[in-house]
Amino acid sequence: MSPSRPMAGTCYPPFRSLMNSHRTGLPGGPRVQDLPEATAARLPEYLRVLQHLADAGHETASSEGLAAAAGVTSAKLRKDLSHLGSYGTRGVGYDIAFLVRQIELVLGLARLRAVALVGIGNLGRALAGYDGFTNTGLRIAALFDADPNRIGEMINGLPVRSLDDLPWVVAEEPISLAAITTPASAAQAVANQLVTAGVTSILNFAPCVLAVPESVDVRKVDLAIELQILSFQEHRRRPEGAR
């Protein structure tokens, strides 16, 4: 897993050649446009692992080590990274800091991305107070709710705003991502308002499917569904009550 830092203060020439390897690969740089969907979905996990290793003082990592830490096979990880360009040095591995930068670039996280949160109830409050966004390239930038009693309340230094403010706040920041944590009955209406305001990507926590223009991207997180899928696997393995 940890190659015990093979080069700690080596001479410069080989290091420079390592930094230049991305020029020798392809002049166009990372092919963001035709990156496989499945690969893109795994890049965030790789990014987190890499940042973790960087914080621990490592400078390079092998595909084997990275793969183990990210919970995938080394072949899959190598093929994924190869889609970004021919970074990495044979016999050595990947330069962690450089790779972090490249993945951030591909994911569009080079500059901090602002996220809006709509529906500041039990779940919304938890997400608003979440402190795990450091190094993710993301920033909760605005909170919205429909309940007049909640408007004005401060959470983590941010005020809860009225939905009426949504259009200008979205334009001002600017905000392109939003998470919906309202009851399911309000989710579609909220999604419509978000789309109208200019939001183009939505993370939906409400248990319902949203209808949006095809130019808008929606992902869904549903606690009950995840547990039900686990229940199925469980049921498949042990057809009748465990015990």
Added chain:
Amino acid sequence: MSPSRPMAGTCYPPFRSLMNSHRTGLPGGPRVQDLPEATAARLPEYLRVLQHLADAGHETASSEGLAAAAGVTSAKLRKDLSHLGSYGTRGVGYDIAFLVRQIELVLGLARLRAVALVGIGNLGRALAGYDGFTNTGLRIAALFDADPNRIGEMINGLPVRSLDDLPWVVAEEPISLAAITTPASAAQAVANQLVTAGVTSILNFAPCVLAVPESVDVRKVDLAIELQILSFQEHRRRPEGAR
């Protein structure tokens, strides 16, 4: 979407033949063992849609209508349902109540399944207070935390327990599913304790990968990663800052 209830009080014979169609299909019933992974992952969404329709008073639904409500294509939905057996009546659609029962059976939700929650902080408290489990076949059955100050606190009628109680509570209920909402630094240790206690399926909310025996199933929910994937799609569509 709504076929305006084509049969509201029709004669009995055709209805009985509809109820018997599962006998005419295959004597073995639903083939739970060799159900495609992707299909199983969509069944919970179908289940939710079907229950919604049932609550609204509908008795049958077409693949077209169901597919639209579940956000998939009708062909995909039909093939998915065909894996459960030859339910459904050509020219009419599917019997909603019957289908609900069949999906619950396949997912192992025929009897209420008990779920444990470990780590009752901001997120854990929100999940513990969640009231959206009606009709999901799931039930939050126990809450655990390591912080002595939190132990004994009541949330939604359930006491926060010490992790020391985990083994016997898991055995007593019995519990086979658990969700981890502790900090990432504690997640692996908690997972180990859960596995030792007999839990065989884990839903992990902590931003880290868990190492577990292969007999244990893990799914992961990560807010930051979901947003980063959305960021990528965003970045792919509009390479430079939106404005």
Added chain:
DNA sequence: CGCGATTTGTGCGCCGGTTCACAAACACCT
């Protein structure tokens, strides 16, 4: 300077899943 050890990058076959399109089955109406 050459050699062995190491690790990347990828060509290729395989497999599961998705989509299309249509025949078969069923209900309803006359």
Added chain:
DNA sequence: AGGTGTTTGTGAACCGGCGCACAAATCGCG
């Protein structure tokens, strides 16, 4: 009873992703 319209179930082609296995590249060392 038969004809008509509707909807299911599925065969077959297609597609993307995955894993294997290995050649190519690079490093370290003698």
